[in-house]
Amino acid sequence: MTLPKPLRADAERNRRRVLEVAQAVFAAEGLAVPIDEIARRAGLGVGTLYRHFPTKEALFEAIVVGRMQALVGEARERGAAKDPGEAFFAILARIAEEGAVKKDFLDALASAGADVVRALGALKEELNAAFEHLLKRAQRAKAVRRDVDAREAMALATGALGACKRLGIDARGRERILAIVRDGLRAAP
């Protein structure tokens, strides 16, 4: 489709660095962080940052697209795993971990342009499809209750883990909460 013209060496280096820093900062402090701050932490001027990403939203989009693609890949890989229940719960945990970022993103998207929404819409559809496949398979194998759909399962997992991050609950507590979610999803209606 788009031929990715080779970037100059320094440009390539800087682009990577921006993505790296922005991902860490956004994940840790939310996207209320000023763009100047990200440039500063990356050791660059804001002008440089804006040449690579024409808008703050574009930068955030690039990050989310990257994560999303990784997630879609994982979900598809597990699509034919031996144990349907295990496969489903594994991807559920992964999605929940990324949840915090996606959450902020969706918040910011309430008033976003149509292009951006569409650009991500496709990926979101792919992820939803893959996730739904795993869910249905797990339900057929009686590893997950039948009275729950993909949206709800995702909301439950991402919401719970997102709250953990906000409240500063440690990895031990997070694991415990995930266990409760798992047990709830396994229980009979």
Place this chain on the structure above:
Amino acid sequence: MTLPKPLRADAERNRRRVLEVAQAVFAAEGLAVPIDEIARRAGLGVGTLYRHFPTKEALFEAIVVGRMQALVGEARERGAAKDPGEAFFAILARIAEEGAVKKDFLDALASAGADVVRALGALKEELNAAFEHLLKRAQRAKAVRRDVDAREAMALATGALGACKRLGIDARGRERILAIVRDGLRAAP
């Protein structure tokens, strides 16, 4: 402590109106809504609003304190109910419903002044204590698994329902998600 000097009739009326409108607007659209907008919807000038609440944060604090007090009252009422399990799950659902508001608040509090944090800290402690009492009682009655603490249970419930609101899941779906949480909390470790 503080003698609540009687307000003038119009002042009292306006104060009520501001609280009412702000609560609805913040709950519906988050606290990113400009203060001018709240004044406009209340049919007042911003000056008026600022005389009652010296800061946007103070306004939000007043709202949250009100909700919190109501919650504490409810939690204490149920402290001696016949069925410990029912009492616990009832208050858990109530807290989760309010969760969205509290969530935004806690977000905004990351960089708040020490006074505000302390002012709410006391109430938060009261709520935590009452909630923990209900949880322990339910655990003794074997209505809730033992390997979960109050923080985690709250995070789970508020997070899950918060995500529902963000994603626009309807009342039916929310009820289903709460059911899953309940089943998960009842399951044996």
Place this chain on the structure above:
DNA sequence: CTACAATCGGAACGATGCTTCCGGTTTCAA
């Protein structure tokens, strides 16, 4: 090595939103 084209940095601009200020209005007690 040279010269050109792309990149870099950060000062300056514009928009948005919180807060203050003050002249006019309303309430209420005497």
Place this chain on the structure above:
DNA sequence: TTGAAACCGGAAGCATCGTTCCGATTGTAG
């Protein structure tokens, strides 16, 4: 009824943050 104290409204002030612009710098082809 009347005077003063409290309240009202919204224009102006101020800070923050996203974005643009352009002279200086640096990588790279020939």
